[in-house]
Amino acid sequence: MLRVNQVKLPAGHSGADIKAQAAGMLRIPAGDIRQMRIVRQSIDARKKPEIFYIYALDLEVKEESRILRRFQGKENLVCKSQQQIYRFPEPGSRVGRLPIVIVGTGPAGLFCGYFLALHGYRPILLERGKCVEERQRDVEAFWETGRLDPSSNVQFGEGGAGTFSDGKLNTLVKDKDGRNRVVLETFVKFGAKESICYEAKPHIGTDVLCRVVKGMREEIVRLGGEVRFESQVKDLCIRDGRVTGVEIEGGGHLDCGRLVLAIGHSARDTFSMLHDRGVPMEAKSFAVGLRVEHPQSMINESQYGMEEPGELGAAPYKVTAKAGNGRGVYSFCMCPGGYVVNASSEEGRTAVNGMSYSGRDGRNANSAVIVTVTPEDFGSEHPLAGIGFQRWLEEKAYAIGGGKIPVQRYGEFRERVNGDGQQFPAGSTGILSPKDEGRSGRQESGEFSEITPQCKGQYVWADVSRILPKECNEAIVEGMEAFGRQIAGFNRPDACLSGVESRTSSPVRIRRGDDLQSEIRGLYPCGEGAGYAGGIVSAAMDGIRVAEAIAREYAP
Numbered sequence: 001m002l003r004v005n006q007v008k009l010p011a012g013h014s015g016a017d018i019k020a021q022a023a024g025m026l027r028i029p030a031g032d033i034r035q036m037r038i039v040r041q042s043i044d045a046r047k048k049p050e051i052f053y054i055y056a057l058d059l060e061v062k063e064e065s066r067i068l069r070r071f072q073g074k075e076n077l078v079c080k081s082q083q084q085i086y087r088f089p090e091p092g093s094r095v096g097r098l099p100i101v102i103v104g105t106g107p108a109g110l111f112c113g114y115f116l117a118l119h120g121y122r123p124i125l126l127e128r129g130k131c132v133e134e135r136q137r138d139v140e141a142f143w144e145t146g147r148l149d150p151s152s153n154v155q156f157g158e159g160g161a162g163t164f165s166d167g168k169l170n171t172l173v174k175d176k177d178g179r180n181r182v183v184l185e186t187f188v189k190f191g192a193k194e195s196i197c198y199e200a201k202p203h204i205g206t207d208v209l210c211r212v213v214k215g216m217r218e219e220i221v222r223l224g225g226e227v228r229f230e231s232q233v234k235d236l237c238i239r240d241g242r243v244t245g246v247e248i249e250g251g252g253h254l255d256c257g258r259l260v261l262a263i264g265h266s267a268r269d270t271f272s273m274l275h276d277r278g279v280p281m282e283a284k285s286f287a288v289g290l291r292v293e294h295p296q297s298m299i300n301e302s303q304y305g306m307e308e309p310g311e312l313g314a315a316p317y318k319v320t321a322k323a324g325n326g327r328g329v330y331s332f333c334m335c336p337g338g339y340v341v342n343a344s345s346e347e348g349r350t351a352v353n354g355m356s357y358s359g360r361d362g363r364n365a366n367s368a369v370i371v372t373v374t375p376e377d378f379g380s381e382h383p384l385a386g387i388g389f390q391r392w393l394e395e396k397a398y399a400i401g402g403g404k405i406p407v408q409r410y411g412e413f414r415e416r417v418n419g420d421g422q423q424f425p426a427g428s429t430g431i432l433s434p435k436d437e438g439r440s441g442r443q444e445s446g447e448f449s450e451i452t453p454q455c456k457g458q459y460v461w462a463d464v465s466r467i468l469p470k471e472c473n474e475a476i477v478e479g480m481e482a483f484g485r486q487i488a489g490f491n492r493p494d495a496c497l498s499g500v501e502s503r504t505s506s507p508v509r510i511r512r513g514d515d516l517q518s519e520i521r522g523l524y525p526c527g528e529g530a531g532y533a534g535g536i537v538s539a540a541m542d543g544i545r546v547a548e549a550i551a552r553e554y555a556p
Helices: 015-026 064-070 107-118 132-145 179-189 206-222 268-276 296-304 385-401 410-418 434-440 470-486 536-554
Strands: 002-010 033-047 050-061 078-080 100-103 124-126 226-228 233-239 242-248 252-255 258-261 281-283 286-295 320-322 328-335 339-342 352-355 364-373 405-409 459-461 496-501 508-510 523-525
Touching: 002 015, 002 064, 015 033, 015 050, 064 078, 100 107, 107 124, 107 179, 107 206, 107 536, 132 206, 132 339, 179 536, 206 226, 233 268, 258 536, 268 281, 268 385, 286 296, 286 328, 286 352, 286 385, 286 470, 296 364, 320 470, 328 352, 328 470, 339 364, 352 364, 352 496, 364 470, 364 496, 385 405, 385 496, 405 410, 410 470, 410 496, 523 536
Parallel strands: 100 124, 100 258, 124 226, 258 523, 405 459
Antiparallel strands: 002 050, 002 078, 033 050, 233 242, 242 252, 281 508, 286 364, 286 496, 320 328, 328 364, 339 352, 405 496
């Protein structure tokens, strides 16, 4: 099998065109290509609006050795394919008397449970929230009415926080063992489009992700595992330095031989319980900021040279800068054609996130513009100080927006941060009056803005500049101005900012050793909530790693 790189074709080509172009590069008839597999597809927009696709292909061809000799010294173009074949540890003949229990059904818990079930271990998965079908109804009701279910929302429930997101599936985690590929192939098995296995920036969308999650759960059950919903773990049972079971809300008890902690980054009450039980953990850096919305047509024009890109789909972007105060500022969780969503999980606190459906066909693009914060910013050395910092920001966002998503035009935000804008008096709610709202909706030219916030959940015009610390606001303004030099119009005064984006990653790391266990034996911290992942795919990969570690313990 040959790996052929840098196969370049214009947008609008067919599968036959790919094969013909590859044959031309190899100087062989197209009929000599017996089999073709797309390994990677990326977009080359350097000469926009003339857009090209760039492919890496695996080809089975006649006279492979002769072709390799022809390209000797040009291995960057043609070389022997080194396919990564994922292998799970061989199941042991002995399986523990007590079950393997997994806490959480986000990507980490779901993939850990799926791979254990696939190899005969029959895990029990405990989820504090509801199944994805019921969870969808609860989330839609919250967005419509503002009535929050603290156990079933954008953060909690089957599929985890990533279920109500753009569903981006790219990761920077090294994949020498093939886990990344097997995660993508598993998504395809349960209903995702096959192209996610080779797109440079694959995404799945909330609508498809919900179906995939349900399919994986049903397969775990078919294979002999269990998935128990509305089963929040309230306490651990520890004896002689080893976990022996869990106490479940409502009085239930479950013994276990191994316990996987695949809790999400918002399981704040669970973090507190774990700290009280002496589970070693530490505060970690994360990032906070605001969501920014622009017309998707503007982003398309900047990235592709056309407002309507057709088959290319809504254009993404990624921007980074460094502020004068030394803080990094960057876009995060960019959602082409997406929505800003109320992602709150606690009463009296407001958090936002971004979401796209698989079609990415909304009128606005949004991303978080975030600033790194470290334990030094939290005001305490306590391991859970980052949670306190998040709550402080979310309480301010709730008060300023009156429980709705607070939104402000960037031009006005910039004025207030720079100190030359009208200030709200002390004690003010920060919600704009009808007069202020009209002012906030104008561009500098005096014309009304073409940007209307595209939100899931109610929103209100408010003084968003009052949420974050001064140094974070200043860094965001510097970043927005720098991004305006990278993407024309990014710093336009009518761009919409909403807050607060506080759940970018876990504020806590639950310590584990090289064997992936805590100092409390039999306890496996796992995934994003435990501090070992940063997105859907990396969390799923960590879930597989933990499943492998458990399987090795049972090996003969």
